[in-house]
Amino acid sequence: MDESPVPFVLPPDALRGVGSRPFGVYVHVPFCATRCGYCDFNTYTAGELGSAASPESWLDGLRRELDLAAKLLGAAPPADTVFVGGGTPSLLGAGGLGHVLDAVRSSFGLAPGAEVTTESNPESTSPEFFAGLREAGYTRVSLGMQSTARHVLTVLDRVHTPGRPTRAVAEARDAGFEHVNLDLIYGTPGERTSDLRASVEAVLDAGVDHVSAYALIVEEGTALARRVRRGELPPPDDDVLAEDYELIDSMLSAAGLRWYEVSNWAASEAAQCRHNLGYWLGGDWWGAGPGAHSHVGGVRWWNAKHPARYSSVLAQGHLPVAGQERLTGDDRKLERVMLELRLAEGLPLDALDGDGLRQAERAVSDGLLDRAAAAKGRAVLTDRGRLLADAVVRRLVV
Known part of the structure; x- marks a missing residue:
């Protein structure tokens, strides 16, 4: 190869x-x-x-x-x-x-x-x-x-x-x-x-x-x-x-x-x-070093994992990138929900589509999202919701 x-x-x-x-x-x-x-x-x-x-x-x-x-x-x-x-x-x-x-x-x-x-x-x-x-x-x-x-x-x-x-x-x-x-x-x-x-x-x-x-x-x-x-x-x-x-x-x-x-x-x-x-919050960062991941403007890439390969590629004057992916609109939406929902400030409800909004309403009824925060336009996990954060994310992005 x-x-x-x-x-x-x-x-x-x-x-x-x-x-x-x-x-x-x-x-x-x-x-x-x-x-x-x-x-x-x-x-x-x-x-x-x-x-x-x-x-x-x-x-x-x-x-x-x-x-x-x-x-x-x-x-x-x-x-x-x-x-x-x-x-x-x-x-x-x-x-x-x-x-x-x-x-x-x-x-x-x-x-x-x-x-x-x-x-x-x-x-x-x-x-x-x-x-x-x-x-x-x-x-x-x-x-x-x-x-x-x-x-x-x-x-x-x-x-x-x-x-x-x-x-x-x-x-x-x-x-x-x-x-x-x-x-x-x-x-x-x-x-x-x-x-x-x-x-x-x-x-x-x-x-x-x-x-x-x-x-x-x-x-x-x-x-x-x-x-x-x-x-x-x-x-x-x-x-x-x-x-x-x-x-x-x-x-x-x-x-x-x-x-x-x-x-x-x-x-x-x-x-x-x-x-x-x-x-x-979906910012830009450069990940340097063997196996490090980076993200800039909706493009993600990752470096060669082994330190010897990493160093040898750089010695040839090239970045040691082993693979990359361009995030689609759906990818970015999923990641935003998945990451911002984990924060105490939560996620703006207007980041969700119609199905997601309906699921958010159900999550409020089920005690997984804070009712007062939802009334102010944000999806914020309750104490119980934090225990089931991954499941809440799956509900909001169906």
Whole structure:
């Protein structure tokens, strides 16, 4: 099969309006020290990559990609948001992450007041790491915690020193980070209600201003999926997941963190993740790095997944695009409903067609959409509706 790179172009109508819409940059760091059993992200350990790729070759490729991206978009504004995810970005160290942000600055530039986030594994952070991030220009940090229960972390193949995530929060705060997020995963086989409650209490005691909480999904091809298939572990139970979500929401709400997206809570509007809001509101973003996805003006594309292939294509002077799709009107409508309905502000009812409006009326009657919000022209999920968000979306787009 011919794998010669093909020049990537965007149609004129996709480029029209670039510069007038908010613009974000996502950077994917594909490196991990170990592979978590539940994770299906595009990540690689050093043993899996061998000599095929390295952080140095990846960073060189990243610089090339961002420079080519800026030339392709032409009128792209400075980045309003930057999000460095993975993988485990903190494995690059503060110096490496500083180089990443320098690459964004030199290609697109940063808008005044830009939000700059990096994910970090608490085990690869330190006071010096956080101080270095602040000096480099990062404004926000997101730390993976998942759970405080050892047996839950064992099922997830996560390795944390006891108390390390909350100590990392304190170190980030001491370094000057006003906005710090902790991630939780709920519904892991063997997790008790008391385990989850203890994890949420630890999050609250840490004093973060943002929390993300995700139901465990057993993804095909993962070690966790193989264990479930062999009968070693039970699959997550939908009723338990609903009860867990309600517990998380009640505890966070009581502490002053309000949901602004189904899986995300913030202490204030300023604490909300602006980069992710760009995704949910259909904005433009360039995803750089192996396997990263991008979206500009109704066109979506994705990069070659393997770091070696990614770097080799860029070395030839081409963008490492592996595939693309142009969203139809129906596609964009579906995505708007699917994403905006997840937000606390909801979706304007005039975004729905006649059938969708009739279904919205039924959803109000069924207690899934807020009646008062509907009277003001918006579809907003009720507490019960959040538990059934995917089902509500399907009803509104039939």
